[in-house]
Amino acid sequence: MKTGNQFQTVAIVGRSNTPGIVEPLAALADCLAKAGFEVVFEAGTAREIDIDRYPAVTPAEIGARADVAVVLGGDGTMLGIGRQLAPYKTPLIGINHGRLGFITDIPAADMLAVVPVMLSGKFEREERTLLESRIMRNGEPIYHALAFNDVVVNRSGFSGMVELRVSVDGRFMYNQRSDGLIVATPTGSTAYALSSAGPILHPQLQGIVLVPIAPHELSNRPIVLPDDTKIAIQFVGGRDVNVNFDMQSFTSLEPNDTIEVRRSKHTVPFLHPVGYSYYVTLRKKLHWNEHLSNGDDTES
Numbered sequence: 001m002k003t004g005n006q007f008q009t010v011a012i013v014g015r016s017n018t019p020g021i022v023e024p025l026a027a028l029a030d031c032l033a034k035a036g037f038e039v040v041f042e043a044g045t046a047r048e049i050d051i052d053r054y055p056a057v058t059p060a061e062i063g064a065r066a067d068v069a070v071v072l073g074g075d076g077t078m079l080g081i082g083r084q085l086a087p088y089k090t091p092l093i094g095i096n097h098g099r100l101g102f103i104t105d106i107p108a109a110d111m112l113a114v115v116p117v118m119l120s121g122k123f124e125r126e127e128r129t130l131l132e133s134r135i136m137r138n139g140e141p142i143y144h145a146l147a148f149n150d151v152v153v154n155r156s157g158f159s160g161m162v163e164l165r166v167s168v169d170g171r172f173m174y175n176q177r178s179d180g181l182i183v184a185t186p187t188g189s190t191a192y193a194l195s196s197a198g199p200i201l202h203p204q205l206q207g208i209v210l211v212p213i214a215p216h217e218l219s220n221r222p223i224v225l226p227d228d229t230k231i232a233i234q235f236v237g238g239r240d241v242n243v244n245f246d247m248q249s250f251t252s253l254e255p256n257d258t259i260e261v262r263r264s265k266h267t268v269p270f271l272h273p274v275g276y277s278y279y280v281t282l283r284k285k286l287h288w289n290e291h292l293s294n295g296d297d298t299e300s
Contacts, residue, residue: 012069013045013072014073016048024072024108059085067090068119069090072097102187102285127267127269128203130268143251149191149246163235166181182210183233186204207226208229209222209224230262
C-alpha cells in the first residue's frame with residue numbers, strides 16, 4: 001500500500017468497445033510493471049482485451065487492493081468507475097482516449113511519460129463531489145443511485161411538457177413546466193447542464209446547480225444552491241417521464257413520484273500532473289483560445 005506519496009498497486013481500467021485500445025492498454029501496463037509497480041486490470045477490461053499476464057479484479061477488489069486506478073478512455077469511463085470506487089476513496093488518473101475529455105486530462109500520447117512520474121509522488125490532488133438520489137413512491141424508496149455528473153428528470157419521445165414541483169430543504173421553491181430539470185455537480189456543470197445554458201462551476205466550488213430544460217417560462221433560470229441542501233422534485237403533471245443518473249441508469253416515473261437529491265457523503269479523488277490548470281482545460285475543450293495565435297496558455 002501507499003508510503004507517503006508512493007503507490008505500489010495500480011489498477012488499469014479501459015474504455016469498453018473501443019477499437020485500437022488494446023495496444024495502449026498493454027503498453028501502459030508493461031511500462032508500469034517495468035517501473036516496479038504491481039499492475040492489475042479491472043475484470044471487464046481484462047476480459048475484453050484478452051490480456052492474461054496481469055491479474056483481473058472486480059471494482060470492489062480494486063477498492064480493497066489498489067492504491068490508485070488509471071483510467072484510459074473518455075469521461076464516461078471515468079464517471080462509471082468513479083461511482084463504483086467512491087466508497088473506497090481510490091484516487092483516479094484519467095487518460096483521454098475519447099473525444100472531449102473534461103475529466104480525462106492526460107493525452108494518450110503522453111501517458112507513458114506522465115503517469116510513472118505521477119505515481120512516483122509528483123501530482124496534484126483534488127476531491128470531486130457526487131450526488132446521491134432516491135425515488136420515493138407512496139412514501140417508500142423504490143430506487144437509489146449515485147451520480148457523478150447529474151440527475152436528470154425529463155420527458156421522453158414526443159410527449160408534452162412535464163410539470164415538476166421543486167422544494168429545497170423542505171421549502172417550496174417553484175412549480176415548473178418544461179422538458180425537464182437537471183441537478184448537476186460542479187463536475188457535471190460542463191456536461192448536459194452546459195448544453196442547456198447552465199453556468200460552469202469550478203470543481204472545487206461547494207454547490208449544486210439546477211438547470212431547467214427548455215422551460216415554458218423564460219423566467220425559470222438556472223440557480224446554484226449550497227451543496228448541503230436537500231432537493232425534492234415531484235412529478236405532478238405530464239406523461240412518459242424518466243429520471244436518469246449520469247445518463248447510465250434510467251427509471252420511469254409515475255405521477256406523484258418524488259426524486260430526492262443531496263450531496264453524497266463520498267468524494268472521488270482526482271490526481272493531475274503537476275501544473276494542471278482547470279482553466280487550460282476549459283480553454284482547450286471549449287475553444288476559448290482559438291483567437292490566440294501563439295498558443296500561450298499563460299494568457300488571460
